[in-house]
Amino acid sequence: MKKLLLTVFLLSSCYFAKAQQYALFGTRTMFDAFENVSQKSFTLDSSRKFSSNFFLPNFGANAANIGDAESVIRKLSQEGINDTRGLPIGTGAINHFYLNSNVYVATFRLFKSYKYQKEMGLAWQVRADLHIDYTNETLAIFDSYDRFPQVQELKGILNTKGYQQSYHQFSFTYRENYNKRLAFGLKASLLSGILYNKLDIRNSSLYIDPNLNALAIEINGNYASNFSDTDEINKNTFFPNFKNPGLSFSFGTNYTTKKGLFLMANVKDLGFIWWRSNTINNSIDKQTILSDINDESSNNNKEIRDIFLAGPGGKFLAATNAKIDVYASKQYGFYKPGLVASKNLFYKGGDIAFVNTFIYRNLAASVTPLYNLNNIFMVGLQGKYQTPNFEIFGGTDNMLSSISYARGLYNGTSDKGSGPNGASFYMGIGIKFGNIVNHPQFSDTMPGINDQQERSFFKNLFSIFKRK
Template sequence: MKKILPVLILLLFTVNCFGQQFAQYNTGTLYDSFENLSQRSFIPDSSRKYAFNFFLPNLSVNSYLKGNAQVPLKTRAFSGYYTADNLKVGPGNVYNRVNANVNNYWVMFKVFTSLEGNSEVGVSLQTRAEGRGLFTDETVALYAGPGAFPKDHYDDIFNNTGTYQAYHQASFTYREKLSKKFAVGIKLSALMGIRYQKATVTSSSIDFDRANDAALLSMTGRYYLNYNPGPFNSHDYLPTFRNPGAAIGIGTSLRTRDNFNLQFNFKDVGFIHWSSRSTVYNFASADTIFNLSTSRRENNIYDAVKNIAKTNVTVGSFTTPTNGKFEVSANKQFWLDYDNRYKYSPTLILSKELFFDGFTAALVNPFQYKNYVVTLTTAYDNNRVFSLGGQFMIKSPNAEFFIGSERFLPTASTALAGLKSNSQINKNAAYTAVDLFLGVSFKFGPVIEHPLNASFIPTENSPGFIKRLYNRIFGKDNGD
């Protein structure tokens, strides 16, 4: 991390993660059914009974960096040095924003359980990371050396904030079609926290001692850090119940008389209770950064910030929310030819983070020919970030593969910068992004057949659990 984004050392958190992946809406993939819970993943008389990803990762990475720090950080990451170009030192309140989301399904398994209820039961295991951060231009400029600062004293130029949260999520899902027009799904999850860090600097100052190539850094703020036995290493990524939590998701879909498919989703609303041996530092201290003009500058900045932040400690547990969302969408299908070979099925999505201020509107435009789907996605969020992406998918009733990016051009620019393209390294775009998702799954077992079409004894034809409960309370509706 020091070599990729050293500026984040000053914030004392790893790149944190909030984002969204919209292109899978209404695709009917196994991934779609675990994210949008009322969506079906099986097609009776076509699909086989079991769906599984065979432990092949279904991964989504969504991140961007917005602000003046893009060129300095890309220069450091890909060329090995800092530049203070584009950075504004001294005016204050010039912030850079870093957002990202990581979501990987290690296991996805579903079983079709009832023809009448069109019901599905599934289990999954995934790893997620989420968070966000704001940091000033001066934070990056400090890594370029004291020459970027014309004055000897500055106040409140390092007032940064950031959070990072990573956890495992083991889930049980159930989906049922209650009528021809209405379906519901639920997801119950046990969470196992991996890492939590939150740093907020409320006041800061720096005094440069140019004669001794040093600076006195002062900061006041609060730093949360979850407990780990010893230095954090790869073993700490293994699932444990040291930091337990829980989450719930609920989704419904309704088909209108005009054949619009409406979805309403509460996604992964939950909490994590971090160990009672975790720490909270209410710091108000100072430390000296030595050798600011030498190659040791990055390590010396890190050591000074660490010495400041890890003071005035309180040991105890704390509870944090997951990045739960509420989403509403509207979809409609259009056949573009008389032979029903070409289909266009746009989806409009509105997404709101429940515990944070994030809001995004997206329009997903999939064009399908037989088993091939090409999707164009546009999105705009409350941070004034416009995204344009695409997806390619091959989907049959019993196999599916997809790959894409929801920020295609900025992601391509970052990839070229990684290949040492100076034009892309020095490009100060609207934002810099790394955005990629891909997945694959298969279905196996007997074909799901209606009784009149069955070549063998079919799946039990009985109502699903929710429908049986509904019939018991309100009486059976013979009209469904």
């Protein structure tokens, strides 16, 4: 019984374990320049012409769960035990789980021209996003169906809604100064889908009859995926092949006032993936009766899977998790406060963060209280060492929950910690090399200095709006 109903839940979960890393906004690190496309990352007379991560670690991952099932998930993830005896059922309560990751596999960036401070970059990222809403009963039924009323129809017991999407992202970025205070940037990306999974069970019912050793399950909803069997997922699945292609675009701007207030706005990863290889797009409205539910050798597990998988194929488009960000900061000596507001455009979620950065020479530490719009409050912590030609950083967006989870995982116990489950970690390295990008009076090899005909891309672009 537990195994066959577990199949339903797994169909709406992801096979991956994006942190936002707001403390890196406004730092002019390579990560900042790739994520906030109008940002520059080279310093005249100090930085070298090229930068890269040389395939060294540059990644972030963030996960959280909120709802009645917090203690159950904590014990399940840290001890491997699904104990739902204290979980209320029949209340209609919904739990929320989200997870995202962003891995920069390879990056390369160059200082193109002194005039307009032009920078160009190439990056290969692997991204994953997940959000799932599930009922208490969905977890409780994995533990034991003896807790549920029997010989009675149970409505809405398996109502679950969620999606998971992961893909490769190959990007080209370009930024330049429009004038001394204003800058623009853009990012164009070619996408290669890895895994997609979306489940929306709007209505469900379960009828258990222990006397007949049988149950009836009814589900109404939709299921879409790019795989029909988990056995199809292997190491080749995770290599870019463009069988599920896509495009995305980012664009942004920043402005520095005369009093030193730095303002930045971005629209990030606005795009889609065309899922067309081995896809399923199934509308479900079916009742299935299963017998011999306590017999592990029966075909019940396959019959449950067939409810979702035995449907027509069909190509479909899925939007990427586009965001809009707004950031403001100003430095006061060694202290630099910053305020970030971020909102997902097509999916649930968003953040409001207050970044407090303390700077001493090449070292910086940041403390970031953050409110996630999924009703989760977090506190982030970051450390950074940065010179004009080298940077290394590490941190977490959810310090307390990450420490609690790590302790419980290490000790194999879930008796520590309370509140929403969560874990977050990110780190990165950037190295610059090549000739130093000097001012013109110090170097006759300055990129762009001898090109008197060089023009601004964005000034040419915006000229179409000028009156003739």
